[in-house]
Amino acid sequence: xxxxxxxxPEMSVQEAETVTLSCTxxxxxxxxxxxxxxxxxxxxxxLVIRQEAYKQQNATENRFSVNFQKAAKSFSLKISDSxxxxxxxxxxxxxxxxxxxxxxxxxxxTGTLLAVQP
Amino acid sequence: xxxxxxxxxxxxxxxxxxxxxxxxxxxxxxxMYWYRQDPGMGLRLIYYSASEGTTDKGEVPNGYxxxxxxxxxxxxxxxxxxxxxxxxxxCASSAYPYEQFFGPGTRLTVL
Numbered sequence: 001x002x003x004x005x006x007x008x009p010e011m012s013v014q015e016a017e018t019v020t021l022s023c024t025x026x027x028x029x030x031x032x033x034x035x036x037x038x039x040x041x042x043x044x045x046x047l048v049i050r051q052e053a054y055k056q057q058n059a060t061e062n063r064f065s066v067n068f069q070k071a072a073k074s075f076s077l078k079i080s081d082s083x084x085x086x087x088x089x090x091x092x093x094x095x096x097x098x099x100x101x102x103x104x105x106x107x108x109x110t111g112t113l114l115a116v117q118p
Numbered sequence: 119x120x121x122x123x124x125x126x127x128x129x130x131x132x133x134x135x136x137x138x139x140x141x142x143x144x145x146x147x148x149x150m151y152w153y154r155q156d157p158g159m160g161l162r163l164i165y166y167s168a169s170e171g172t173t174d175k176g177e178v179p180n181g182y183x184x185x186x187x188x189x190x191x192x193x194x195x196x197x198x199x200x201x202x203x204x205x206x207x208x209c210a211s212s213a214y215p216y217e218q219f220f221g222p223g224t225r226l227t228v229l
Contacts, residue, residue, distance in 0.1 A: 009158075035217055042222075043206065043222065043223045043225075044220065044222055044223070045161075045208065045210075045220035047217045047219075050216075050217055091160060091161070104149045104166070104168060104212055104214055105151070105163055105166060105176065106151075106161075106163075106210075106218055108160040108161045108162075109160055110158060110159060110160040111160055
């Protein structure tokens with residue numbers, strides 16, 4: 001069974017600085033998708049970034065980028081120029097790439113709470 | 119487009135009471151999901167529906183039932199609420215192979 005591990009329960013960063021959130025996963029599959037979701041105090045789950053395992057290039061969305069190391073099964077999120085609005089819980093999630101009912105499920109890590117200091 | 123909507127947003131129940139959480143999506147997604155979120159445990163899948171007419175158990179299905187009423191709607195029912203079911207409940211939907219879209223959540227307290 002696949003598992004997702006986020007080893008940093010809490011992180012803190014100064015405004016305008018860069019922070020990296022860690023995520024590792026365990027799978028025997030070669031085709032899968034990885035996601036980072038943000039959950040601010042409003043509780044809404046917001047997709048930050050998506051990475052397809054077959055793509056070697058790391059995904060980037062504005063100030064958010066990932067470092068995807070497939071062999072090491074590592075998927076870290078880098079937030080550049082941190083802003084107060086980035087303060088939230090961040091969840092890493094995994095989904096198999098095989099099509100079909102059960103395989104659309106997301107497996108979540110336990111989350112990292114990010115604080116941004118002014 | 120409203121995306122994924124959930125009702126109610128908050129609910130307080132007494133032990134043994136029943137209730138149904140409603141979820142609807144307007145994105146024409148085939149798959150829908152119910153999660154619960156507890157402190158320190160991330161989101162755990164309760165039930166899911168890969169397509170209209172099918173439902174399957176997730177990681178923590180005990181004490182819950184679901185109904186996929188049509189392609190848009192997926193409800194979660196607690197037949198006899200217990201304090202251990204105090205949690206925040208999220209509904210989500212997706213279209214393969216893309217990300218899941220989440221509703222705003224329901225905070226449920228069982229006394």
